[in-house]
Amino acid sequence: MGAEKMRVLGVGAHPDDLEILAGGTLAKYAAQGHEVFMAVATDGSAGHTLIPAEELVGIRNRELEASAERIGARTYWIGEPDEFLFHNHETRLKFIEAIRWANPHVIITHSPDDYHPDHRATSELVFGAAFVATIPNIQTGYAAPDTMAAIFYMDHLAGVNFQPELLVDISDTYEKKLEMIRCHDSQVTWLQDHDDIDIIDFMDGVAQMRGLQCGVKYAEGFKVAWAWPRIRPENMLP
Numbered sequence: 001m002g003a004e005k006m007r008v009l010g011v012g013a014h015p016d017d018l019e020i021l022a023g024g025t026l027a028k029y030a031a032q033g034h035e036v037f038m039a040v041a042t043d044g045s046a047g048h049t050l051i052p053a054e055e056l057v058g059i060r061n062r063e064l065e066a067s068a069e070r071i072g073a074r075t076y077w078i079g080e081p082d083e084f085l086f087h088n089h090e091t092r093l094k095f096i097e098a099i100r101w102a103n104p105h106v107i108i109t110h111s112p113d114d115y116h117p118d119h120r121a122t123s124e125l126v127f128g129a130a131f132v133a134t135i136p137n138i139q140t141g142y143a144a145p146d147t148m149a150a151i152f153y154m155d156h157l158a159g160v161n162f163q164p165e166l167l168v169d170i171s172d173t174y175e176k177k178l179e180m181i182r183c184h185d186s187q188v189t190w191l192q193d194h195d196d197i198d199i200i201d202f203m204d205g206v207a208q209m210r211g212l213q214c215g216v217k218y219a220e221g222f223k224v225a226w227a228w229p230r231i232r233p234e235n236m237l238p
Contacts, residue, residue, distance in 0.1 A: 006236065009037045009104035009149070011095075011126050013085065013118040015044045015064040016184040020203055021154040022108050023067075023177035024170025025220050028238040030071040031173060037102040038068050039076040041095075041122045046082040048186055049193045053082075059186050067183035070176060076101055085121040087128070093140065095129035100142035104149045106236050111153040111162060111223065127151065127225065150232045151225035159206055164221030167214040168237050174207060174218040 008029045012018040018026060018038055030036045044060035045053035061077060068075045076098050080091060099107070109126040110119040130151060136144045156162040170177060181203060182188070191199045210219035222237060 005034055006105040007035045007037065007103055008106045008108070009039060009099065009102040011039045011041065011098070011107060011109040011122060013041045013110060013116065013122040014047065014082065015040050015060040016067075016181065016187045017110070017119070018108075018154075019067055019177065019180040019184065020157070020199065021110075022220055022222075023180045024173045024207070024218065025108065025168045025222075025238060026073065027071045027173035027176040027180070028168065028170060030073060031176075032238055034238070036071060036073040037076065037104065038064070038073045039078060039098045039102070040064060041078045041125070042080045042082040042085055042118055043077075044082050048190045051186065056186065060184075063184045063186060067180040070179050070183065074102075083118060085118045085125075087121055087124050091121075091125055092129055092132065095125045096133045096138060097140045097142060099126075099129055099133040099149070100140060100145055103142075103145045103147075105147055107149045107151045108154060108222070109151065111156060113161065114156050115160070123153065127227075130230070148229050150236050151230050152237060153223040153225065155206070155210070155221040157206075158202070159209060159221070162221065162223070164210065164213070165224055166222045166235065166237055167210055167219045168222065169211075169214065169216040169218070170207065170220050171211070171217040177203070177207075 010018040110123040112123040207218040
């Protein structure tokens with residue numbers, strides 16, 4: 001990447017997605033002095049067995065803030081209804097606004113063929129909005145960015161149906177990744193109740209698997225959005 005400091009925007013569908021799938025990489029960017037932004041598409045209101053939706057929105061927003069604080073990242077809450085994210089005129093404008101807010105060199109988001117419909121919608125919205133955001137005649141509260149961001153897609157949960165093109169060594173930031181996900185206490189409970197998984201143990205297994213693939217202790221996997229003009233001649237991952 002060279003010595004240039006970059007603006008890096010992670011866009012997750014739910015308030016804990018970035019931490020689970022790319023938290024070590026975002027922490028590594030931050031440790032190297034890059035400016036990190038974390039945007040979340042939905043309000044997370046569906047993610048609990050016992051906590052009512054209205055109360056859960058506030059809890060998950062605070063959990064996101066606490067997680068981002070661990071690496072000095074700034075946050076953006078798009079706030080679409082959890083489990084009902086769709087690509088339409090309104091949501092594209094919201095994503096354009098989020099991208100212009102960060103003015104990123106790099107965007108990290110979900111893969112277009114991930115398992116969850118909100119993840120897939122987020123991926124599609126990011127891909128479309130990142131290009132349209134550069135068009136000045138599309139007017140929002142923020143100016144058009146001064147660069148076309150490179151887009152990297154995050155791993156799938158459990159790595160299912162995802163063959164990484166690039167792997168980031170997160171051995172030095174793995175503990176920070178754990179700190180970040182532990183901020184999402186409501187989801188540690190929810191994922192145990194709904195999916196019968198210990199998300200901490202789950203993340204550890206995937207990070208070790210990706211690490212084995214590249215000869216390090218822990219790693220995170222990514223693919224490149226192979227579309228002009230998003231492609232860069234250099235690897236912009238940390």
